[in-house]
Amino acid sequence: MAREDLLSSWVEHFAMTFERDGFPLIAGRILGYLLICNPPERTPAELSAALEASSGSISTNLRLLIGQGLVRKMTRRGRMAALYRVDEQRWVDFVERRLESVAGVRDLTAGGLRLLSGDPDRAERLRVVDEVYGSLSGALDDLRNQLERARDAQRG
Template sequence: MSNQDNQDEVLRWVERVATFCVEEWALPPITGRILGLLMICDPPERSAGEIAEAIQASRASLTSNMRFLAAIGLVRKVRVPGDRTTYYRIEDDAWHKVIQRKLDSLGAFGDIAEEGVKLAGGTGPGTERIRAAQRSLTWLRDLAARNPPNK
């Protein structure tokens, strides 16, 4: 397989990651492309210019997305001694952080559900719908707690 063929396959995979991020998490496609590229690239660090070129993004759009990813702890800046360029790399535990945030949000729904049950009067169809949602989300949270991802 030629280097170009491999590069094309890598970019197709990066696009699949982007599509997943759009469909599952409502992230902008560029954010998913950045994550996909930083997961698969070797070496694992890339400059903003290298990322922009690889995923064919504007520097302005890339900069705002890199700031977002850094702020939520999925990507970090890396400095190389003697090099003035800023590089970026995906955090080793990025996906664990994503999942943990989702699990935390499931736990937070419990308080919201309790308030809804009180507002619905504690009985009746509204209360049952709220309780069904609460049971499902609690089940998912508890399932994840019993089967944590390997670090």
């Protein structure tokens, strides 16, 4: 298989992983492509051609990725079209927000268990979910420490 075919396959796998996390498939394709393309900046027209996607879909998903802090828009003197690239520095923030979301679920399950403290039958499903999130707590703390070190390294 040719290298470009392998890279296209990798972009597709990357996109499917992000789709499982709730992103549109095309957003994952844009992100995966921007992570490996050379030069690292692309116009919407270039993204549309490379990913065989409509300009409307590219535009919509670029706004989503910018809103998530994963892609940034740039302009250059002498170029009419804006350029987009992955914002590597903001990935730590993105991952940290996702970790906070997981921690938020643990807070919710703990609150629900308090509400159902006198009704163990009703609380059983919630208890199982709480235990899953509880087992993640230590791992999340480790990840937060690693993210903080990564953020410090970015600043340094």
